[in-house]
Amino acid sequence: MLRLPLLAAARSTSMRRLVEGNPLTRSVVNRFVAGVTTQDALEATRNLHEQGLHITLDHLGEDTLDRGQAVTTTRAYREVLSGLDEAGLADRAEVSVKLSAIGHTLSTDGDKIALDNARQICEAASAAGTTVTIDMEDHSATDSTLDIVSNLRVDYPWVGAVVQAYLRRTEGDCRDLATAGSRVRLCKGAYAEPESVAFQDTSEVDRSYVRCLKVLMRGDGYPMVATHDPRMVQVAGELASNAGRTPENFEYQMLFGIRPDAQERLVSEGNRMRVYLPYGDEWYGYFMRRLAERPANLAFFARALLTR
Numbered sequence: 001m002l003r004l005p006l007l008a009a010a011r012s013t014s015m016r017r018l019v020e021g022n023p024l025t026r027s028v029v030n031r032f033v034a035g036v037t038t039q040d041a042l043e044a045t046r047n048l049h050e051q052g053l054h055i056t057l058d059h060l061g062e063d064t065l066d067r068g069q070a071v072t073t074t075r076a077y078r079e080v081l082s083g084l085d086e087a088g089l090a091d092r093a094e095v096s097v098k099l100s101a102i103g104h105t106l107s108t109d110g111d112k113i114a115l116d117n118a119r120q121i122c123e124a125a126s127a128a129g130t131t132v133t134i135d136m137e138d139h140s141a142t143d144s145t146l147d148i149v150s151n152l153r154v155d156y157p158w159v160g161a162v163v164q165a166y167l168r169r170t171e172g173d174c175r176d177l178a179t180a181g182s183r184v185r186l187c188k189g190a191y192a193e194p195e196s197v198a199f200q201d202t203s204e205v206d207r208s209y210v211r212c213l214k215v216l217m218r219g220d221g222y223p224m225v226a227t228h229d230p231r232m233v234q235v236a237g238e239l240a241s242n243a244g245r246t247p248e249n250f251e252y253q254m255l256f257g258i259r260p261d262a263q264e265r266l267v268s269e270g271n272r273m274r275v276y277l278p279y280g281d282e283w284y285g286y287f288m289r290r291l292a293e294r295p296a297n298l299a300f301f302a303r304a305l306l307t308r
């Protein structure tokens, strides 16, 4: 019931001012976000690395309407990638990028600017010896995001794509993407989407997730199973072993701060487990989507604000 209002709030400027302006919010945000600076991100990466986890770093930010901000975000990614290289962490840490943070939503030449900036990030990742995954945003950007991914893959074939099981089109996209060498992250989807393009019922989304998993596990690509849902994790493991995959041929992914016990267990069972680790000061949209996913998080947030 709260999901849609929270997702609407995630894109509201006045709500953003209210939440960001509250000095107590930060302590709650810290549960989901690694810190603000590149140094914070590298330190958190090292901690997770020492626990046997893989990492994908996300420099927070989205929907930028300012070309200078897109350049600053691109620079931040290049900086963190060279930091990973220098710290000897690039063997297990990559980056995740939202195209809207690097220019995709600019009114003039958005596609071209985002592609140019993404190329610079890929070049830095290549120099560091790691990879890049392009996050998926709302459905209005799905086609152009997949176009940019396929364009980047000409020079950087390891660029990862993300697909969202709640979209009706996604099973077909999985078939197109399940090719040799193709890294594909499957998630349920985190935005408010109309019925015309997306399943609304959670059980329909789950069924779509399983259908997509089947396509990806039986295909020739590298599936990245991004979910905290214990049933989806179990089904993914079964489908992987039925398809003859070993832990090197697929991975699980979860968000920083969510079900860390499950993350630890999957590692101890010999699986590859990657944690999505956001950092930076543009945490508002990311944080609100996490609240929308789980009402218990909202209670946790409210309690923290009231008891301080």
Ligand code: FDA
Residues within 6 Å of the ligand: 134, 135, 136, 137, 162, 164, 187, 188, 189, 190, 191, 226, 227, 228, 229, 230, 253, 254, 255, 258, 259, 275, 276, 289, 290, 291, 293, 294, 297
């Ligand atoms: P579901 O929401 O059904 O949750 C299953 C269980 O997981 C819950 O019962 C609860 O126990 C736990 N859980 C889930 N969310 C929680 C939360 N916020 N706090 C605490 N517990 C929680 N989306 C997108 O649209 N584009 C993208 O690019 C990405 N990228 C991405 C990367 C990675 C690594 C992950 C894990 C997720 C994404 N997502 C995303 C987000 C994704 O689409 C989805 O919104 C969340 O993962 C929640 O869905 P679950 O599959 O976890 O299932």
